[in-house]
Amino acid sequence: MFGPLVSKPGSSRKNKTGSWRIESKPNFLKKNCLGCKLCVLVCPENCVKETAKNVFEVDLSYCKGCGMCAMICPKKEIEMVKEDKSK
Template sequence: MTSTWISPTGDEGIYQIDTGKWRTFRPVINRDRCTNCKLCGYYCPVSSIKLSNQQQVHIDLSYCKGCAICATECPRGAIDMVREGEE
């Protein structure tokens, strides 16, 4: 998967660096609470949150760093941060 980023100067670029192995916690979406408002994706600093083909929010854990910004910004509290290795 490639992700597109926009630098502060407005230049667009593409990166393919698997950075998800660096995290201690990972986000887990509670589908009962999620309204697919996409605010989590808007705030994600590495663009690891996208819409799936079913138009549901999906987190690409290959790029997620576990920063918890998505969980903090979710207005419905639909994202929990779970320690890696736990369910």
């Protein structure tokens, strides 16, 4: 379930780690977000940003699809969706 992880959080910022994503990407439902920012804190790539109050977006250029944000979200606001990179 977990994708490749780096030893230091954010240490691969210079690389576009989004290409490491194998299966799925996070989809933020933007319905019941508490604004707790756990998804921001847990992301090893620091690629989740708050773009407005209680609105969070992911930069897919860096997201590795590890699913940690979806796992930690107390409101189940983030779902991991399959993506077909061959398209």
